[in-house]
C-alpha cells in the first residue's frame with residue numbers, strides 16, 4: 570500500500586517509457602503469461618461483446634490482451650498517470666481501447682457500467698484500498714466479475730523469494746532496466762505495506778463480492794490471481 574507520503578503518480582510518470590522493459594526483465598517474461606491467464610478467467614463464459622474495465626491499465630498490456638482474446642469486447646483503460654497510457658497507445662490493438670485519465674478512488678462511471686473488470690498490479694498502490702474496491706464493486710454490474718493480479722505480502726516468511734528475489738533481485742533488475750532506483754525500491758516497500766492475499770480476499774468480501782477465489786502463481790507464489798463475483 571502506498572504511504573501518504575508516496576507520490577505514486579510521480580513514480581509511474583518517471584518510468585512510463587521504460588516500464589515494459591523493466592517488467593519483462595524482472596519477471597523473465599512471466600508477467601505476459603500471468604495476464605493471459607487472468608484474461609482467460611475474466612472472459613470465460615462472458616457475453617460475446619462485454620464492456621470491460623482495465624483499472625490502473627498502465628501501458629495497456631492488460632487491455633490489449635483482453636482484445637486479443639475477445640476482439641468484440643468494448644475495453645476501457647483507466648489510469649491516473651497519463652504518461653503510462655500514452656506509452657502504450659501504439660501497441661497492436663491499443664487504438665481500439667478507450668483511454669481515460671481517472672483515479673481509482675473516484676471512478677467517472679455510472680453504477681454497473683461494466684460486466685467485468687481487470688486490475689493488474691494497481692490496488693497495492695492505492696492510498697485507500699477499501700475505497701478503491703468499493704468503487705470497483707459499484708461500477709461492476711451485479712453478476713459481473715473482477716479479476717486482479719497482484720503481489721501480496723506473504724502470509725508466512727519465504728526467505729528465498731522475499732529476502733533475495735523481491736527485496737534484492739527485482740529492485741536491482743528494475744533499476745538496471747529503467748535507470749530509476751527509487752521507483753524499484755518502492756516495489757518491495759509497497760508489498761511489505763500491503764495485505765496478505767487472505768486479508769485482501771476478506772476486503773473483497775467486505776466490499777460486497779459474494780464469491781472470492783485466490784491462487785498463487787508460479788514461481789514461488791510471488792504473484793497471485795484473485796477472482797471475485
Ligand SMILES: C[S@@+](CC[C@H](N)C(=O)[O-])C[C@H]1O[C@@H](n2cnc3c(N)ncnc32)[C@H](O)[C@@H]1O
Nearest residue numbers: 581625626627648649650653672673689690691
Ligand atoms: C504497476 S502499474 C500496472 C500497470 C498495468 N496494469 C500492468 O499490468 O502492467 C500500476 C498502475 O496503476 C496506476 N495507478 C496507481 N494508483 C492509481 C490510482 N489511484 N488511480 C488510477 N491509477 C492508479 C499507476 O499509474 C500505474 O500505471
